Amino acid sequence: MISEIKIEGHDLDEGDNLANLFTIYKEVLVDDDLWHFFREGDYTLIRCDEMSLGKITKILEDQGIMPGQITITDEWIDNIEATRKYQEAFTYVFHGFSVLAMQLYEGEEHGAMEMSVNEALETFVGVFDRVVHCFLNVARTDKKIKGFSAFIPVKRESHLWGIWESSFIMHNALMRMYTLGSYSGKRQMQSVMEDMLSKKEE
Helix, strand or coil, rough: EEEEEEEECCCCCCCHHHHHHHHHHHHCCCCCCCCCCEEECCEEEEEEEEHHHHHHHHHHCCCCCCHHHHHEEEECCCCHHHHCCCCCHHHHHHHHHCCCCEEEEHHHHHHHCCCHHHHHHHHHHHHHHHHHHHHHHHHHCCHHHHHHHHCCCCCCHHHHHHHHHHHHHHHHHHHHHHHHHHHHHHHHHHHHHHHHHHHCCC
């Protein structure tokens, strides 16, 4: 069974948080064939085998995380429909991504020679291309490409095969920006409402 640890007030892009996750990976998670993590802005999710929970929470607390910041879900059931439908497959995909992320980080910070910023970005871009292209390559079908044809301005149907992948990536990029914009807008509105309520109480 996979359990989920939610760490409130823990942004992986701040301070030593990513380095601390790498420590947890090397000390505990490297032996867990299902673990994975996600950055969620002001909180972090770590999913792992339930047998790893005690060791991970102990390390988190040693790193300065307060017990009140940690919430553990007995069993992870994804809240995104597409993921939940194929959750077993996604478990291995997410695990692979997380291990890959830790290996990239290790190469950047702990390799025989520390990577420069340009070297780290070049490596990342190469890995990103493999991740995106390989899935689109194996998962595409005539049905998917024809269904997407309305979004691609081509004169001949044969052109769809040549530009489908890049067009789909662009479409996804636009939708990710929409999602991020909606998220930022909701967070900003939440702050505005909280400020208004606190002033009203005063």
